[in-house]
Amino acid sequence: QHTAPAKQLLDLPNEVLLQILSNLEVCDLLATSRTSHHLRNLAVSPILHRRRLRRTRSLLPAQLSSPWRPSLADLMRRHIFLTKTTVVSRQLARSLVAIRLARRLAARPSPEVLVERCVLPAECVPYPYRGGYHAGAAAGEGSTAGAAIPVAxxxxxxxxxxxxxxxxxxxxxxxxxxxxxxxxxxxxxxxxxxxxxxxxxxxxxxxxxxxxxxxxxxxx
CATH class of the missing domain: 1.20.5 (Single alpha-helices involved in coiled-coils or other helix-helix interfaces)
Incomplete structure (x- = not known):
């Protein structure tokens, strides 16, 4: 007995393939369209999109009235639905963080002080500040004479x-x-x-x- 060769997915008629693609999610449809040129042509077909819109229009009312649909409070708690109060509070929190960060940056030690504390290498500050500002002034160096570009x-x-x-x-x-x-x-x-x-x-x-x-x- 000779068994018939197994048919592949691409051997099916386009009508069957369109019916299969119309039941896929958007991410799955995108992944399927990248497998072959034929499936890509079917995925971008206007007929398929009209079928998907018609199917979504028929399923959406039932899903909106479903008892398993999350409530507005659950959506707000999951930060999915943002109210005006939530947006304003987020903006206020960002402003407070920016103010606190600006104060900390203004209060941090200067690079010269960090070099004196051996936190930064001496190459990170201009030449007159290396080894102390007064040492450079005592050597007769001005504020810009012999200054080198500081290195990161x-x-x-x-x-x-x-x-x-x-x-x-x-x-x-x-x-x-x-x-x-x-x-x-x-x-x-x-x-x-x-x-x-x-x-x-x-x-x-x-x-x-x-x-x-x-x-x-x-x-x-």
């Missing part, structure tokens, strides 16, 4: 890491130049010592030619 606390660690790498690069270049100069001076000293003592390529060539000349003279 989140960038201080990154800036210090970059400065350390910059110092390391400078030290590497300095050590390399000093080492090359030292090697060059040592090579020059060794070359001069070999020439003076008689060791080296020039001295060996000279001895070779002297020996060759002496041997040639004795042969004559």
């Amino acid at each position: 606390p989140a960038l201080v660690a990154k800036r210090r890491a970059i400065e350390r790498e910059r110092v390391k690069d400078g030290l590497r270049r300095w050590v390399g130049s000093v080492w090359r100069g030292e090697v060059r001076s040592r090579e020059e000293g060794v070359r001069r010592w070999e020439e003076r003592v008689g060791v080296g390529r020039v001295w060996r060539l000279r001895r070779f030619w002297e020996t060759l000349g002496n041997g040639g003279g004795q042969g004559q």
Whole structure:
């Protein structure tokens, strides 16, 4: 016996698919329309929307008069239905929070005080305030002379890491130049010592030619 192949959803007629889609909620209809192009075309069809509106119009009176419908007090308690009093109270609460926050921000310590208390790094304030304002004034620095742009606390660690790498690069270049100069001076000293003592390529060539000349003279 041969069994008939199972039919898929898209094999059904459009009338049946429209009837199925008309019973879905909006979120389910949206998810279904994203599965295939055919279902998307049916989901945006004006016929389907007229069916859904007609069905909603027939079901809405029964749901409004249902005894399980939440009361107005329940909706207000769940913050679903907002009255004018609720809106005004929310605005007043936001205003009170803004006033309280503004007072706390005005009473908080300045960045200079936080730097002195070691709460913020010194890079978070302009240069004259680092180490104390009076220290900068005693060094002869004005209020704007030598001032640097303050850095955000989140960038201080990154800036210090970059400065350390910059110092390391400078030290590497300095050590390399000093080492090359030292090697060059040592090579020059060794070359001069070999020439003076008689060791080296020039001295060996000279001895070779002297020996060759002496041997040639004795042969004559």
